[in-house]
Amino acid sequence: MTNQNVMVSDMAITVAVSNSSLFPPASQKPPAVPGSYITISNKKLLQNLDINGGARINAWVDSMRASSPTHIKSSALSDDLNSWIVHHPSALDMFEQITNASKGKQIVMFLDYDGTLSPIVDDPDRAFMSKAMRATVRELARYFPTAIVSGRCRDKVYSFVRLAELYYAGSHGMDIKGPSKGSKYKKGAQSLLCQPACEFLPMVDEVYKTLLEVAKSTPGAKVENNKFCVSVHFRCVDEKKWTELAQQVKTVLKEYPKLRLTLGRKVLEIRPTIKWDKGKALEFLLESLGEIPFYFSCWNCSI
């Protein structure tokens, strides 16, 4: 199968196709967008966050800081960015080439939610999607099987998007559901449901309740129940309190070796240790839907 990655920002969609002569390999990340934020390697950050392996709290808080970089000046449009754009052109400008490359195979659209379909906002409960964006996604789904893949709870994403014809993969891909009325794209008549982390539900719920209590002592902290995982938001927490919050979360998780901690955009994410993630969810959906994945995600994920 040809591997393709598509990244989208507010203004431009960029496509990179690996194993193809059309585009260079998709392994490179875009450089920081001037006027936006500095790009930080998430992989590096996550290596520092193996709390079950006993990472020091200071290293952990450093990672939280690094995931929340300061705003940079919009003056210099860097050479790096220009050269990245040349090699990763807008998918909208390359539409014919992409169609030719797909050679009649079924294209499947995968969309991230936060920061892609909705703006990043302080209150995660208010990350609404615009009417125009909803209309665009509805139109997209008329032509391609379309899935939204998110770290959030599936029901929450659905409450924002409200498009019954889509596939939804919530809880970082651990809760996948197809359109309730079935889909014109799916092989077979049965509605699609995949929840590989079911056995963790009671544990995750228990941790959610504990963290909810614990986080009350940190002004601005918000704990979000994402069903198969939990998010502890620190976007609105004074930086001076980050160490304390991180320590509290770490202490709670010591009792749960089967849960692991990762770092998102100003959010600590707690999830089961199973070998399942958004990538697996994509593979699962591709197997049931088609062959060519297009993944639309935030261009610069350090916001």
Ligand SMILES: O=P(O)(O)OC[C@H]1O[C@H](O[C@H]2O[C@H](CO)[C@@H](O)[C@H](O)[C@H]2O)[C@H](O)[C@@H](O)[C@@H]1O
């Ligand atoms: O993996 P993702 O689908 O990108 O989910 C990651 C987290 O997304 C949401 O939080 C982010 O967006 C919020 C609303 O704009 C923002 O306040 C927060 O700082 C961001 O991290 C979601 O609320 C989290 O549960 C997800 O873990």
